[in-house]
Amino acid sequence: MANETTRRKELLVAAARLFSRKGYHATSMQDIADELNILRGSLYHYIESKEGLLYELMELGVRTLLEQVRPIVESDLPPDEKLTRLIRQHTVTIAQYPDFMAVFLHELKSLSPPRREQILAYRKEYENLVRRVIAEGIAWGTFRPVNERMVTFALLGMVNWVYQWYSPDGGLSAEEIGAIFGDVVLHGLLAGECAGEVRPHEPSPQ
Amino acid sequence: MANETTRRKELLVAAARLFSRKGYHATSMQDIADELNILRGSLYHYIESKEGLLYELMELGVRTLLEQVRPIVESDLPPDEKLTRLIRQHTVTIAQYPDFMAVFLHELKSLSPPRREQILAYRKEYENLVRRVIAEGIAWGTFRPVNERMVTFALLGMVNWVYQWYSPDGGLSAEEIGAIFGDVVLHGLLAGECAGEVRPHEPSPQ
DNA sequence: GTTTACCAATCAAACGGTTGTTTGGTGGAG
DNA sequence: CTCCACCAAACAACCGTTTGATTGGTAAAC
Structure with a gap:
């Protein structure tokens, strides 16, 4: 369940929403991680950098x-x-x-x-x-x-x-x-x- | 020389330039202070907050x-x-x-x-x-x-x-x-x- | 015309908090 | 048994802001 591709898309969608609402620099990795209910360090399993x-x-x-x-x-x-x-x-x-x-x-x-x-x-x-x-x-x-x-x-x-x-x-x-x-x-x-x-x-x- | 008003205007102009070029959140108080050749704490003599x-x-x-x-x-x-x-x-x-x-x-x-x-x-x-x-x-x-x-x-x-x-x-x-x-x-x-x-x-x- | 008092402008140093990122481990599903 | 998905913990760096001390100049008092 929640294979890599779908989970990763969730990440992109969540990030896009946050970046568009608060701005890139005003959004922390923490904010994005919260949206996916994981720790911010775990985001680096999907992406290379912010x-x-x-x-x-x-x-x-x-x-x-x-x-x-x-x-x-x-x-x-x-x-x-x-x-x-x-x-x-x-x-x-x-x-x-x-x-x-x-x-x-x-x-x-x-x-x-x-x-x-x-x-x-x-x-x-x-x-x-x-x-x-x-x-x-x-x-x-x-x-x-x-x-x-x-x-x-x-x-x-x-x-x-x-x-x-x-x-x-x-x-x-x-x-x-x-x-x-x-x-x-x-x-x-x-x-x-x-x-x-x-x-x-x-x-x-x- | 450099009375309050003119010095303050320098601050506003420098901040406007930095904010417009790098963006608000990407600009630090340090950046602004550097532009005026003072320490970042000293900025608070002129402004209340970022x-x-x-x-x-x-x-x-x-x-x-x-x-x-x-x-x-x-x-x-x-x-x-x-x-x-x-x-x-x-x-x-x-x-x-x-x-x-x-x-x-x-x-x-x-x-x-x-x-x-x-x-x-x-x-x-x-x-x-x-x-x-x-x-x-x-x-x-x-x-x-x-x-x-x-x-x-x-x-x-x-x-x-x-x-x-x-x-x-x-x-x-x-x-x-x-x-x-x-x-x-x-x-x-x-x-x-x-x-x-x-x-x-x-x-x-x- | 010297002394005194003041005040704007800045420094020096610290504050707690948050940042993005790395590393090594762990649980569970196939 | 392997490997994906995530946790736990730490890292140094930097953030905006506060505090108290320190200048230098200016204006009033003597």
Whole structure:
């Protein structure tokens, strides 16, 4: 009973929850051990070090995000549809794994430089996915010729910040939130000059 | 020379820099004292506790932001112009006091509950400022009838995230970044249906 | 203009407590 | 009989904070 794999997963889940709620440095090995009802020394049967544990959680977070979003970017949907789905999926993923995503998004500076570089590489990879969609949209003429880099940051900020305030009992589902975000990014806030309303998407172009 | 006030400010500045770079819990009183070339016990001549110091830094951060942005919201400019200026000013403030703003935006959970509530009240106050501009824009018919609350969060995420990546030698000034952000939020990314280009603002409406 | 009193700024040293980690042992299940 | 999962105990290091003494300068008293 409680074979290695499941017990280890319990450890990761407990650690993710504690790290996301109290922060990495404010969480002691004691805290984690208490959650599993074992002594803190026993944790080292499963992990190599506290920081190694943090790294594993963060890597789990980014890779999940990458796996969920990459198919969208690499599909042959039109750029505006890609962007809509990307934003929605990113939001949904945060809502789905809030603890892991919060740790990934919040604890980068708690890693020692070598491990931090690793995670930064993943993050860069993700940023490039987003940026590619923007660039594609501009090339198609679907998007206005904006500053790719800045729009990427604007977009990432919008969706990454979700971990700071999202609650499952907030009235709106993650899908709905993502849809609103996508709508604002594509159409902007201004009324009038544009058609404006949130009319359903027509899978048209090229 | 080095009267109480200036020496104390040195302490606050050093602490803000360390907290923003390494994080609150990863920074020891020793680290701060080293920066001022005194012993760590001597810090308590200026502050009451480490957490009291953190609170002071965070309060400084939010209040600065509030002071810089409130005049814009309470002016009698049209809503779209208010929003443009708000976004730009928020970005500029982060670029102006990156350490204090990073501590404010990153270390909320390092505060004990009573002090955290205080800062949350300030944050709520700021959120309401932003939300008021959105609501106003919708009431004027300047903005589309979007979900106020969600758009507020989208906007805050976009500008708050700036502390994570902004660097003064990044090619663009904070003003320019803020202007791009404002443009995207107002007009959206889509080309075509709208007039589209970043034409200068006409102070028109009602 | 010297003495006296004061006070801000800092040192020196200690306090109990907690930290992450290591080592060697132990019980029980397969 | 083996080996996984955990215990028990210790380790040195560091933590935030307190206390009492010690400077150096400044301002008032004589």
